[in-house]
Amino acid sequence: MLAIACVELFRRVRSRGAAQILARGSLRVALISVTASIAEMLVDLYVLSATDTREQLKALDQQIRSVPAAEQILYGFGTQLVYLGLLVLIIQLAVLKRISMTTLSLVLATLALFIDYELLDGSGRQALMPPAAPTPPLPFHAGDGGGEQRQRQQRPQEGPDACGPGSPIPVRLNPGLRPAGRG
Numbered sequence: 001m002l003a004i005a006c007v008e009l010f011r012r013v014r015s016r017g018a019a020q021i022l023a024r025g026s027l028r029v030a031l032i033s034v035t036a037s038i039a040e041m042l043v044d045l046y047v048l049s050a051t052d053t054r055e056q057l058k059a060l061d062q063q064i065r066s067v068p069a070a071e072q073i074l075y076g077f078g079t080q081l082v083y084l085g086l087l088v089l090i091i092q093l094a095v096l097k098r099i100s101m102t103t104l105s106l107v108l109a110t111l112a113l114f115i116d117y118e119l120l121d122g123s124g125r126q127a128l129m130p131p132a133a134p135t136p137p138l139p140f141h142a143g144d145g146g147g148e149q150r151q152r153q154q155r156p157q158e159g160p161d162a163c164g165p166g167s168p169i170p171v172r173l174n175p176g177l178r179p180a181g182r183g
Contacts, residue, residue: 002082006030009089012098023092030085036078043074083111 006027013023043064051057065071072078087108094104 002086003031003034006034006082006085006089009086009093013089013092013096015092015096019092019096023089026085026088026092028085030082030089033079033081033085036073037082040074040079080115083115087111 010023010027013019015023047057047060047064051060065075090099090104090107090111093099094101
């Protein structure tokens with residue numbers, strides 16, 4: 001989505017000279033950053049699909065991160081440069097009077113929130129977005145990925161108490177209530 005937004009902002013710059021060169025450079029930085037984010041996702045998916053145990057996963061992940069500059073590009077600044085490209089394009093549009101100051105303010109505030117969130121560590125992120133209900137991690141089983149075990153643990157009960165504890169539906173129906181239209 002950010003790549004599409006950056007391309008659209010670049011299209012709206014429609015300028016000549018140094019402004020166009022700056023816009024092209026900003027767009028390139030943003031698109032390279034989005035490419036790094038896609039590469040990060042693909043590497044993570046490969047690592048997850050190519051391993052059966054946590055030890056293998058950690059070993060393969062460490063092997064990938066040991067490639068020179070891979071950690072910085074895939075898991076560090078390389079994926080964050082999209083914000084810089086977006087910021088330069090937005091400021092350039094404001095200078096060219098193609099967007100209002102209100103729009104500039106809203107976009108800058110949103111970018112500040114994105115950047116602040118990215119800079120937070122794990123505990124800071126949890127403070128901003130606490131989980132709805134703490135859930136214990138499911139056991140990892142080599143071979144079937146734990147899917148068979150999870151299905152047994154999450155299978156709802158049969159009968160009127162199917163909405164009780166352990167059920168995927170956290171609401172228990174009151175037996176005294178009847179559907180509308182029935183007497």
